[in-house]
Amino acid sequence: MDGIRMVLVGPHAGKDIELGGFRFEEGECILPSRGSEHAQRILSRYYSAYPEGSVEGRAAHQAWKKSQEEKSSAGEAAPAVSARDVTQIQDAMEDLRAELEASRRLREELEARLARAEAMKAAGTTPATEAPAAESQEKPPKPGKAAK
Structure with a gap:
């Protein structure tokens, strides 16, 4: 053996891939024996x-296998989405789209x-003041505050 054989664990195990500037062929990369810490x-x-045969590598492999088993069992136990839920989500999306369009129009204005x-x-001119319609109308006096 020419150096330290590093073996990929998890989703990249066995793949030909380059990670961190290191080329892995069939999930393995050989590092020099000295100076590769x-x-x-x-x-x-x-x-x-991980180095081939290392305790850390075996532990990582076991942890990855366990996470994959949990993922597959969780996927099977997930409840199905009802048609009512889909309708509610679609209605909420339509409301959000309408709100987004209103915001776009306001931004453009x-x-x-x-x-x-x-x-x-x-141009050096002063713009005519644009008062909102609600503020441009006179407000009636509040009841109980009649002129004395």
């Missing part, structure tokens, strides 16, 4: 590659107002 640490920590105001400012 940092590379081993990086490969183990971030890429699930405000952008147009801003452009007009900037154009008038550049």
Whole structure:
């Protein structure tokens, strides 16, 4: 053996792939015997590659197998989505789309107002004040506060 054989564990096991600048062929990569401690640490920590036959590698393989079993059993136990749930989700999506469209229209209107105001400012004229319709009307006096 020329060096330290690193073996991929998990979803990349057995694959031809490049991870972290290291080329794995059939899920294995050989590192030099000397001076590769940092590379081993990086490969183990971030890429699930462990020295062949190591305790850490076996533990990682067992943990990965267990997580896959849990995933498959959880997928089987998941309840089916009812037609009523689908309808509610579709209605909520339509409401969100309508709200998004209203926001887009408001943004476009405000952008147009801003452009007009900037154009008038550049021309040196003062814009006519645009008062909202509700504020431009006189408000009737509140009851109980009649003129004395």
